[in-house]
Amino acid sequence: MTWSAMYVLAGFVAFVLWLARLWMGRHRSGERASRPRGLVGAELAYMERLFRMRHPLRLVARVDRVYRRANGMLVLVELKTRLAARVHETDRIQLSVQKLVIEAQTGEVVEPQAFVSFASPTGRHARSSQSVKLLGVEEIVALVRRREAILEGRIEPTYARSPNACSGCAFRSECDRLSVRR
Numbered sequence: 001m002t003w004s005a006m007y008v009l010a011g012f013v014a015f016v017l018w019l020a021r022l023w024m025g026r027h028r029s030g031e032r033a034s035r036p037r038g039l040v041g042a043e044l045a046y047m048e049r050l051f052r053m054r055h056p057l058r059l060v061a062r063v064d065r066v067y068r069r070a071n072g073m074l075v076l077v078e079l080k081t082r083l084a085a086r087v088h089e090t091d092r093i094q095l096s097v098q099k100l101v102i103e104a105q106t107g108e109v110v111e112p113q114a115f116v117s118f119a120s121p122t123g124r125h126a127r128s129s130q131s132v133k134l135l136g137v138e139e140i141v142a143l144v145r146r147r148e149a150i151l152e153g154r155i156e157p158t159y160a161r162s163p164n165a166c167s168g169c170a171f172r173s174e175c176d177r178l179s180v181r182r
Contacts, residue, residue, distance in 0.1 A: 031065070036115040036129035039075060042067035046102075053104035056137075057144050061094075061101040066110075074102065076114035077129075085118035085128045089165070093143065096135035150174075 031044060046066040053059050065077040076095050099110040117129040135143075149155045150171070157175050160166050166175070 035065075035067070036077060036117055038115070038129075038131075039067045039069075039077070042069050042075065044068075045074060051098070051101040051105045053101045055104075056141060059097055059101050059144075061098040063098050063102070066102065069111075072109075074108055074110045076102075076110060076134075078114065078116045079119070080116055081119050081121050083121065085130065087116050087130050087132055091116050092132050092135065093140075095132060096140055099134050100137060100140055 031047065035042075044065065045068040046063055048062070048064065049066075050060065050062045052061075063076060064079045067075045067077065069075060076098055078091055078095055078098075080091065095114040095116070099112075099114070102108065102110050112134050114132050114134055115129045116132055117127060119127050146155070150157045157171055159175055160169070166172055169175075
C-alpha cells in the first residue's frame with residue numbers, strides 16, 4: 001500500500017469517526033432536551049423499548065423513556081408533539097399500562113407519578129412537561145374488561161365526556177351506529 005493510499009484511508013476513517021461523534025452528540029442532546037426538569041440527575045434506564053406481560057392481562061407496551069432516580073425507582077416519560085401542552089386521559093392510561101407491564105417484566109418499582117413531555121410541531125415553543133398521577137392495577141383491569149365487553153357486544157359503548165376524544169376514536173362508528181346518547 002502506498003503512502004498516498006494510507007493517507008486517504010486515514011482521512012476516510014477520521015471523517016467517519018467525526019460523523020459518528022456528531023450523530024452521538026445530537027442524539028444525546030435530543031434526549032436531554034426531552035427530559036423533565038425533575039429528572040435532571042436521573043439516569044436513562046430504557047429508551048424506545050418494548051415490554052410484555054401475560055398475567056393478570058396480556059399486555060404489550062412500548063415506552064419512550066424510563067429514568068432511574070438515585071433511589072433506584074423508575075420514572076416514566078411519554079413524549080408528545082402537540083400544539084397545546086395538555087395531558088389527555090389517554091396519556092394517563094398509556095403511562096399506567098406501561099408502569100404495570102414494566103413492573104411485571106422486570107420486577108422493578110415504577111413511581112406512581114410519570115411525566116408527559118410536549119414539543120410543539122412548529123418548533124417555536126420550548127419543551128414543557130407535566131406530571132401525571134397513574135392509575136392503579138384495578139383501574140387498568142376494569143378498563144380492559146370494559147373494552148372486551150364492548151367488543152363482544154355484552155355492553156353498549158358510550159360517548160366520551162370530551163367531543164375531541166370521540167372525533168379520533170376508532171370505535172366512533174359503533175357509537176354512532178348504536179345511537180348512543182351524549
